[in-house]
Amino acid sequence: MTEVKNDTSQVVLSASAVCKEFPVQGKPAVKALDQVTLAAHKGAVTGLVGADGAGKTTLIRIAAGLLIPTAGKVTLLGLDSVEDSLEIQSRVGYMPQKFGLYQDLSVMENMNLYADLQGVAMGERKERYGRLLEMTDLARYTKRRAGALSGGMKQKLGLACALIKSPELLLLDEPTVGVDPVSRRELWKIVYELVEKDGIGVFVSTAYLDEAERCDHVLVLHQGKLMAEGAPEKFTATMKGRVCLVTPSQKISGRGLYTRLAGSRGVVDTTIRSGRVRAVLGAADPSVLHAVLGGLDAEVEVVEPHFEDAFMAMIPRGHDHVEVVSEVAPDNAPTHAAKSSDALVHTHDLGKMFGDFAAVKNLSFSVKRGEIFGLLGPNGAGKSTTFRMLCGLLPASSGEIQVAGHDLLKSRAQARARLGYMAQQFSLYGQLSVAENLSFFGKVYGLYGKKLKERIGWAYNEFSLGDWRDTSAFGLPGGYKQRLAMAAALLHEPDILFLDEPTSGVDPFARREFWLRINGFAEQGVTVVVTTHFMEEAEYCDRMLIMSQGETLAMGTPAEIRDLAKSPQNPRPTMDDAFICLAEGRVPVSQHGNGGE
């Protein structure tokens, strides 16, 4: 990778003391950016990482000339972002989070449209298109409607459109959100190619912390302030000796270990990776783990740190970050194997057609009581469609569904009373206050009087929503909205919890908090069916099903799925590796499905 030069002539983007405030009615203005000073160089990938609401998108939108900074100045290619925005637009490529593709136009028509808008000369187009189509591997699909492309292909087309006029600088705002691992890898390949061959500068924001390691230079934004910057190696170097992998033993399951470590003093971050618990310590002193793990025979191994570990250790956890309290101690909880093995959710040959488009094909699986079952796959894989059919929101075109012995579309209303549902988008009543929302959903599920009061009190406690009780749901900050949605779904103590993309659009902190909670509920015997497009989250599931374009790629426990990608070169593959293997067809199809019967 190119070495970053400190030569000022190589600077393609610089921000000096940039501030941006958004006025809020009746409250002090929100500081989205606070005195941010940074630079990005030619021939390098500069990554912008940070939690949700850190100010990443605001900064990129200012650079693209779409927002005017409250104070300070952003210069691109020597041009001022406010005064020279017209010239900037012709020399800088910008790809927003949701690129404005015209869904009803074909791939080629979209490219023509953007070429027209950017004023690309007719003579140059043929060569340019050829290069872009080859780079994005879209040449075969030029006649296809943009709306009919998969999520990853849409992003690639968006990138092609942003690159239509050979920009000198490329601004990318979270280009890989909701994109499957294969497409993510391809998108990064394109970015590297541009940097290496054309020598342009790329300024990219990302929510995937593993992508930060692919950048030449990383900027960490937190609550509008630049917290740290440097090469990724600089970040990981400080973490040496502070990252341990703990292997579960006979005495404690991976999940029990995870719950126990998550609340321990001296442990700043815990995740489940490839079946083992990855713990990030506050200091390079593994002895704190021994105190927690005493007598459990769990093996501790110090491993190489990743950028993510550094990030999680660096960002201070604010007072709004609650410690999750699980009601049942993990040790007392029944182990998963001991639970009854009857299938609570069962589908057979499930299919769904929209017109002549098959969104879901021949899906068969079953979920046992007390399991966390994950439906994984990129956007557009058919997860949500499957999910809506399970919940009785969408009629199936073929096959059979049973949830707790009923087809919810046809069954009596009471069959749904034991079900908790959390939709993909925030779907509570925005005008109603937190208290009114909880009270409404409680009453809907037959809670009243003392019991209702007790459960709402529980929700206030468990999700720290008490202080917000009179705030309207629309007025809640993102993370609290998600908590409220979850509280509403859990108020009536359901046996089965359906969660549709609960972690999409949620920052790494909220995601960890969320999984810790789910873990707690599963320990209490709640059956959880969850969809996600984050492959690494599969580690938290007992079993899972990977989907792609409506078809089942594989099903089994996380270990079984990972093993599919096992090879001499890659003895400990990740979920991403497994998905890529499956998507590329390197694993024989006959091998999957054995975990489901």
Add this chain to the structure above:
Amino acid sequence: MDSLRRILALVMKEFVTILKDPKSRFVIIGPPIIQFFVFGYAATYDLENVRYAVFDESRSALSRELIAGVEGSGKFRLTGYLEDERQVAEFIDQEKARLVIHIGSDFEKQLQVSKPVLVQVIADGRNPNVALIALGYLGTIVQDYNKSLVERGLVQLSGPGLQLVERSWFNENLRSRWFIVSALGGLISMVVVMILTSLSVAREREFGTFDQLLVAPFTPGEILIGKSLPGIVFGLLDALIFAAGAVYWFAVPFRGTIAALVVSLLCFIVAIVGIGLLVSSLSMTMQQGLLGAFLFIMPAVTLSGLATPVENMPMWLQQADLLNPVRYIIVALRNIFLEGADLYMVWPYVWPLLIMSCVNLPLAAWMFRHRAV
């Protein structure tokens, strides 16, 4: 009991969302009041201040008397006294006058020898309604004038002394305001109810909250009741307020029974709620819901008989109009207000509304769950 609690929770929620949202609050209060007064004052066929000009070649005492009669009626306003025949065209073409009264030079002479005499009236036919009504007024004035001539002995009655005496029943002075205002309550409440209900399911679909209701242990019937009640309550309230406004503000007589009024309005509003919820349950977004509501409102009002008589429409349209709920309520309301109808007399207009409710409401409830998303 559980079911009742769920419905109660849903109804409460519906009311709170409508009353908390400034836009919804406005829909219930603002436009209906504006419409009530706009319709009440503006929508009238009665003419006032009709511009007219006189081309009086007779210039006699009798011709001046006739013109004084026109002037004294209060319906006409003189805009010019013409000297020349050519000016007639100018006045009509440039809309300086809607009517020109041309009195011939032999007007007085002929009258004095009791011969029939013609007074020419040139009317601007570009707006036929105005022209016809104004000509009607003039006819009355000329008739009165004739009568006075005979009474004063100035002219001998030539024909048989037969006179046509017109008298309109129920609306003695043919005040078109009575005709329109008495039916306004139904019309305006329909608009309010259509907008409220057509948005109610569509809003929840757009925000994703409808899924939340569908996965909850609600039966479609329970959702239907919860969704209908606010529309019925607000619609009926609006309609009754406007009925009172018609009586106390516009002084329209109320000759029927309160029971007939409440029952027919209630049945009408339930029928409209059925249509509104059907539209809403078919819509995925609020925009679609609102569009659907207007798609219904426009033809329903045009074909309702509020402004133009249903009898004037072609037969096939009249038959199609049997499906238009607004048509029934307008006739029912007029009968109650002006004719003094009681419950028994409005029954023929109430039962078709009941049938419509019985079809639309269950259809809407079925659509809640079966609208493929």
